[in-house]
Amino acid sequence: DARVTQTPRDKVTEMGQEVTMRCQPILGHNTVFWYRQTMMQGLELLAYFRNRAPLDDSGMPKDRFSAEMPDATLATLKIQPSEPRDSAVYFCASGPGLAGGPGTDTQYFGPGTRLTVL
Amino acid sequence: AQSVTQLDSQVPVFEEAPVELRCNYSSSVSVYLFWYVQYPNQGLQLLLKYLSGSTLVKGINGFEAEFNKSQTSFHLRKPSVHISDTAEYFCAVVSRGGNKLTFGTGTQLKVEL
Numbered sequence: 634d635a636r637v638t639q640t641p642r643d644k645v646t647e648m649g650q651e652v653t654m655r656c657q658p659i660l661g662h663n664t665v666f667w668y669r670q671t672m673m674q675g676l677e678l679l680a681y682f683r684n685r686a687p688l689d690d691s692g693m694p695k696d697r698f699s700a701e702m703p704d705a706t707l708a709t710l711k712i713q714p715s716e717p718r719d720s721a722v723y724f725c726a727s728g729p730g731l732a733g734g735p736g737t738d739t740q741y742f743g744p745g746t747r748l749t750v751l
Numbered sequence: 752a753q754s755v756t757q758l759d760s761q762v763p764v765f766e767e768a769p770v771e772l773r774c775n776y777s778s779s780v781s782v783y784l785f786w787y788v789q790y791p792n793q794g795l796q797l798l799l800k801y802l803s804g805s806t807l808v809k810g811i812n813g814f815e816a817e818f819n820k821s822q823t824s825f826h827l828r829k830p831s832v833h834i835s836d837t838a839e840y841f842c843a844v845v846s847r848g849g850n851k852l853t854f855g856t857g858t859q860l861k862v863e864l
C-alpha cells in the first residue's frame with residue numbers, strides 16, 4: 634500500500650531555530666505539493682513541484698521558507714528562522730501527473746508534521 | 752481566481768440518518784471539483800471528484816455528490832451515516848488547465864448514536 638511519508642510527525646522548537654521537514658512522495662508520482670493547515674487560515678498551498686522543478690511557490694514567505702526536491706524520492710521544506718506564527722500542521726501531497734493535466738490529479742496526502750514554535 | 756464556500760462549519764447528525772454537506776464555488780472559468788475527508792490526526796483522503804460527464808459522482812464509503820453548474824454547487828450526500836464517518840470534510844476546486852487546488856474551510860461532521 635503506497636503512501637506518502639513525512640518526518641518528523643511532531644516538532645517542537647524555539648523561535649529562531651531552523652526547522653526541516655521531509656517528505657517521501659509515492660514512487661512514480663511526479664507532482665509534489667506542500668500545504669500548511671491552521672485553524673485560522675485553513676489549508677494553504679505553499680509550493681508545488683512537477684518533475685522536481687518548482688512551478689509555484691507564491692504561497693510561501695520567501696524570506697524564511699524554502700522548498701526543494703534534491704531527488705525524486707525526497708522533498709524538503711525548511712524554515713529559517715522559525716517564528717511562533719509558523720506553528721501549524723504541514724502536509725506534503727503527491728500526485729501521479731495524469732495525462733488530463735495536474736488539475737485532474739488526485740492528491741495523496743501524508744500524515745503531516747505538527748510544528749510548534751515556542 | 753476561484754473560491755470555495757462551505758457554509759456549515761459543523762454538522763451534527765444521528766447514526767443511520769442522511770446527511771448533506773454543502774459546497775458552493777466561484778470561478779470565471781470551468782472547474783474540476785473534489786471532496787476530501789480528514790480523519791483526526793491524519794492527512795486528507797480523496798472521497799470523490801468531478802472532472803466531466805455525469806453530474807452525479809459516486810465516491811468511496813457510500814458518499815456521492817452532484818455538480819450543479821447553474822447553482823455553482825457541489826454538495827456531498829450520504830443516505831445513511833455511520834459513526835466512522837465522523838471527520839472533517841473539505842470541498843476543493845481547481846480551474847481547468849490550472850494546478851492549484853483551492854480548499855474550503857471544512858465542515859466537521861459529527862455522527863452521534
